[in-house]
Structures are given as C-alpha cells and as structure tokens.
Amino acid sequence: MPRRSQEDRSRTTRTALEQAGRRLFAERGYTNVSAEELVSEAGVTRGALHHHYGDKRGLFVVVLEQLEADNTAEIERAMAALPDQNDLPAAMVAGISTFLDISIRAETARIAMADGMTVLGWAGWREMESRHGLGMITDLFERAVAAGTAVTAPVRVLAHLVLSAVTEAGMLVANAEDPAATQAEAEQCLLLMLGGLISPPSLRHRVDDRPASAVDPGTA
Numbered sequence: 243m244p245r246r247s248q249e250d251r252s253r254t255t256r257t258a259l260e261q262a263g264r265r266l267f268a269e270r271g272y273t274n275v276s277a278e279e280l281v282s283e284a285g286v287t288r289g290a291l292h293h294h295y296g297d298k299r300g301l302f303v304v305v306l307e308q309l310e311a312d313n314t315a316e317i318e319r320a321m322a323a324l325p326d327q328n329d330l331p332a333a334m335v336a337g338i339s340t341f342l343d344i345s346i347r348a349e350t351a352r353i354a355m356a357d358g359m360t361v362l363g364w365a366g367w368r369e370m371e372s373r374h375g376l377g378m379i380t381d382l383f384e385r386a387v388a389a390g391t392a393v394t395a396p397v398r399v400l401a402h403l404v405l406s407a408v409t410e411a412g413m414l415v416a417n418a419e420d421p422a423a424t425q426a427e428a429e430q431c432l433l434l435m436l437g438g439l440i441s442p443p444s445l446r447h448r449v450d451d452r453p454a455s456a457v458d459p460g461t462a
Contacts, residue, residue, distance in 0.1 A: 256294050258284040263305040268349035272302055272357040299361060303370075306358055310374040313344050313354065317378065330386045331440050337378070338408065338432050342425045345412030355413050368402070376405050383439075392440050400439070407435060 262283035266275045277298045281288050295301040320340040321333045344350050359367040368376065380401040386392030411428040418424035 252294070255284075255286050255290050258286055259291060259294065259301055260305055260308065263301045264309065264349060264353070267302060267305060267353050267357065269352075271352055272298075272361055302353075302357070302361055306353055306362070307370060309349060309353055310370060313341070313350060314374040314378055316344060317341055317375075328389070330382060330389060330391055333382060334436055334440055335433065337382070338411075338429055338436075341375075341408060342412060342415050342429055345416050346421050346425075351413070351416035355409055355416065371405065375408075376401055379404055379408075386440055393438075395439070404436070408432065 259280065262280050263275075266279060266283060275298070277288065277291060280298065280301065281291050284290075291297070291301065295304060317337050317340045320336045324332050324336060326332065345355065358370075362370065371377070372380075380397060383392055383397045383401055383404075387394060387397060411432055414428055415421050415425045
C-alpha cells in the first residue's frame with residue numbers, strides 16, 4: 243500500500259507538470275517559460291521537476307511527444323472514418339485536411355511546429371516524428387507503392403520531403419491573417435503537389451470536386 247500511494251503521488255505530480263508545461267509552452271513558447279514558472283503553475287517543487295524530467299527541456303520533450311501522439315491519433319481517426327480503407331488518395335486528403343485544422347491550434351503551432359526542431363535539433367525531432375507524423379506518412383506511401391497507386395521512389399526520402407511541405411503549410415495557416423482562406427489555398431496546393439505522386443486522376447478529382455470557395459477563396 244505505501245508503494246502504491248507513492249506511485250499515485252508521482253503520477254499526480256507528473257500530470258500536473260505536463261499539463262502546466264503544455265499550457266505555458268503553448269501560450270509563450272519554450273524560451274519564454276522558466277522552470278520556476280512551470281513548478282509554480284503545477285503547484286509542485288523544483289525538486290519534483292528535476293526528479294521526474296531532469297530539467298525544463300526534459301519536460302518539454304515529454305509534452306511534445308504527448309502532443310504529437312494526440313495529433314497523430316486525431317488524423318488516424320479521420321482516415322479510419324473513410325468508407326473505403328483501401329482508398330489511399332482519400333486517406334491523403336483526409337489526413338492533410340485534419341492536420342491543417344490542427345495546425346491552427348496554439349499548442350500545435352508553437353510547441354510542435356515552431357519549438358520542436360529548435361529544442362530537439364533536426365535529428366532528435368525527426369527521430370520523434372518517425373513515431374508519429376513521419377511514420378504515418380511513410381506507411382501511407384509504402385502502402386500506395388505496394389498497391390500500385392504511387393510512383394516508385396525512395397519512400398523514406400519522399401516521406402521526409404512531404405512532411406516538410408505539410409509542416410510549412412501548417413505554419414502558413416497558423417500565422418495567416420485569414421487562416422480559413424489560407425487553409426483552403428494550402429490544401430489545394432498540397433493536393434496538387436501530391437497529385438504527381440499518388441495516382442494523379444484520383445487526387446485531381448478531389449481538388450476539382452471541392453466547392454469553389456474551398457478551392458479558391460477569392461472566388462467565393
């Protein structure tokens with residue numbers, strides 16, 4: 243019983259610190275949040291932060307991993323809701339649309355897209371992405387190549403380049419004066435780019451069949 247009680251206290255402490263980190267990092271960014279602010283917001287001691295995470299960076303890495311997992315799960319749910327699970331072009335469309343919706347959120351824009359690579363470095367960020375967004379994109383392309391609906395290309399490199407394009411589109415949306423209009427334009431451009439890789443007619447008609455206001459906000 244004493245051991246279980248200690249485990250419960252540790253779990254409560256970690257939850258408080260992770261929730262505080264997610265709020266503060268999203269609101270002000272990694273560099274503008276101090277360790278003292280984190281422990282004060284969480285209602286714990288500085289020693290608790292060091293014990294569970296080592297330092298502020300250690301807490302940020304855990305928060306980022308949780309956010310990446312949450313976002314990936316949301317995108318996967320959107321793709322899983324499609325009536326035809328073998329329609330890989332449709333999965334691409336659903337995944338891009340959902341990611342751009344997510345990118346408007348402050349926690350995604352600030353923690354995942356702005357601070358993630360800065361804090362972890364390119365190699366560390368890509369290693370984490372391999373378990374989340376990059377891994378999901380790689381899997382989609384591998385399935386598309388196997389199904390004959392994608393061009394034959396080095397999938398690992400292709401997935402990295404697509405992730406970079408999608409991430410940049412997300413940043414454009416997150417920082418736009420008119421996020422809705424920019425999102426429609428970004429989605430159109432991403433689908434046009436992917437149209438050369440994933441069965442062009444399949445993706446092309448996804449763009450053509452969208453309402454005019456969604457494809458070209460200027461014509462709405």
